[in-house]
Amino acid sequence: xxxxxxxxxxxxxxxxxxxxxxxxxxxxxxxxxxxxxxxxxxxxxxxxxxxxxxxxxxxxxxxxxxxxxxxxxxxxxxxxxxxxxxxxxxxxxxxxxxxxxxxxxxxxxxxxxxxxxxxxxxxxxxxxxxxxxxxxxxxxxxxxxxxxxxxxxxxxxxxxxxxxxxxxxxxxxxxxxxxxxxxxxxxxxxxxxxxxxxxxxxxxxxxxxxxxxxxxxxxxxxxxxxxxxxxxxxxxxxxxxxxxxxxxxxxxxxxxxxxxxxxxxxxxxxxxxxxxxxxxxxxxxxxxxxxxxxxxxxxxx
Amino acid sequence: xxxxxxxxxxxxxxxxxxxxxxxxxxxxxxxxxxxxxxxxxxxxxxxxxxxxxxxxxxxxxxxxxxxxxxxxxxxxxxxxxxxxxxxxxxxxxxxxxxxx
Numbered sequence: 001x002x003x004x005x006x007x008x009x010x011x012x013x014x015x016x017x018x019x020x021x022x023x024x025x026x027x028x029x030x031x032x033x034x035x036x037x038x039x040x041x042x043x044x045x046x047x048x049x050x051x052x053x054x055x056x057x058x059x060x061x062x063x064x065x066x067x068x069x070x071x072x073x074x075x076x077x078x079x080x081x082x083x084x085x086x087x088x089x090x091x092x093x094x095x096x097x098x099x100x101x102x103x104x105x106x107x108x109x110x111x112x113x114x115x116x117x118x119x120x121x122x123x124x125x126x127x128x129x130x131x132x133x134x135x136x137x138x139x140x141x142x143x144x145x146x147x148x149x150x151x152x153x154x155x156x157x158x159x160x161x162x163x164x165x166x167x168x169x170x171x172x173x174x175x176x177x178x179x180x181x182x183x184x185x186x187x188x189x190x191x192x193x194x195x196x197x198x199x200x201x202x203x204x205x206x207x208x209x210x211x212x213x214x215x216x217x218x219x220x221x222x223x224x225x226x227x228x229x230x231x232x233x234x235x236x237x238x239x240x241x242x243x244x245x246x247x248x249x250x251x252x253x254x255x256x257x258x259x260x261x262x263x264x265x266x267x268x269x270x271x272x273x274x275x276x277x278x279x280x281x282x283x284x285x286x287x288x289x290x291x292x293x294x295x296x297x298x299x300x301x
Numbered sequence: 302x303x304x305x306x307x308x309x310x311x312x313x314x315x316x317x318x319x320x321x322x323x324x325x326x327x328x329x330x331x332x333x334x335x336x337x338x339x340x341x342x343x344x345x346x347x348x349x350x351x352x353x354x355x356x357x358x359x360x361x362x363x364x365x366x367x368x369x370x371x372x373x374x375x376x377x378x379x380x381x382x383x384x385x386x387x388x389x390x391x392x393x394x395x396x397x398x399x400x401x
Contacts, residue, residue, distance in 0.1 A: 006355045012306040013364040017332040022339060023383035028362040039306060058315050063306045063330040188359055222384030225360050
């Protein structure tokens with residue numbers, strides 16, 4: 001079966017007229033996923049940017065069924081929706097959740113872990129903008145090392161976030177989930193293929209997509225897609241899948257782009273010293289050493 | 302012509318208590334405000350240069366670029382003027398023009 005492309009993608013729009021900032025990466029991740037999944041999708045959104053910009057009563061920017069969950073309860077509400085519709089004899093639908101990095105890796109991780117443990121038939125998409133952007137840029141456990149947020153300010157002694165980004169993709173994979181993947185809003189063909197693939201797998205599916213935030217990252221509104229490509233090209237993010245107990249690397253940059261260029265163009269990293277940049281480069285190389293050891297290479301394009 | 306699903310502007314804005322639903326639920330795709338006022342620049346598509354590759358349509362976070370006669374057009378009611386489309390266009394067929 002041919003992979004979904006822009007030409008075959010549905011022209012329906014299910015996330016339209018929303019109040020997200022101009023150039024929002026998260027809204028792009030939602031929009032494309034819903035176009036792939038179609039109108040028989042029930043979307044669950046916890047507290048976060050996408051619920052704040054999508055539901056402004058009476059303005060409802062979702063063209064499909066959509067509901068706001070508690071911050072911690074994205075996955076448990078998905079479980080309930082899936083079970084409820086199934087109990088009513090309805091089977092042709094997708095229960096899909098869209099939570100940010102904080103709602104996934106901090107606040108919602110317990111409910112998500114429980115849903116994966118039960119192997120509920122749901123799709124969970126984490127749009128990762130690397131901080132609590134909706135409330136004004138506070139650090140989450142997916143904020144990368146060195147990033148300046150309002151709770152990890154950059155001063156003379158401490159230069160932004162001290163902790164590395166939590167490895168959420170591999171934490172999810174460690175549950176033995178049927179399908180997990182990483183993606184980037186800079187590479188939508190790869191993302192569309194993964195959403196479509198996930199939609200056809202029974203059981204719990206998880207997709208983690210990097211979604212730059214112009215407001216929180218300190219980039220221009222027209223740089224979102226560029227930066228989302230660059231983070232992959234410089235090796236600080238990777239496009240991979242986990243399936244049948246195996247990690248698969250989808251895309252290996254032949255030569256990494258310069259980490260420093262990626263970092264310095266964003267206001268949140270502008271305070272970093274040359275040593276900090278060197279440390280980030282070192283951590284990237286360590287990560288890729290582990291990827292070489294543990295991931296198989298396969299490209300399905 | 303095939304009709305496509307897309308949330309759209311409605312004329313009626315519920316304001317009285319009797320118009321509000323009892324449960325916190327409402328009709329999907331119900332828009333009552335535009336986003337056009339957010340914009341300081343607007344994308345203008347050169348239909349001579351456009352080859353209909355649809356990359357701008359794909360990468361628009363607001364989905365305001367739509368397919369039209371093998372090429373694309375912009376819904377200016379909801380475009381926020383972010384400029385992603387201009388950068389993604391390899392043919393230079395999109396220019397950002399100042400809003401007056």
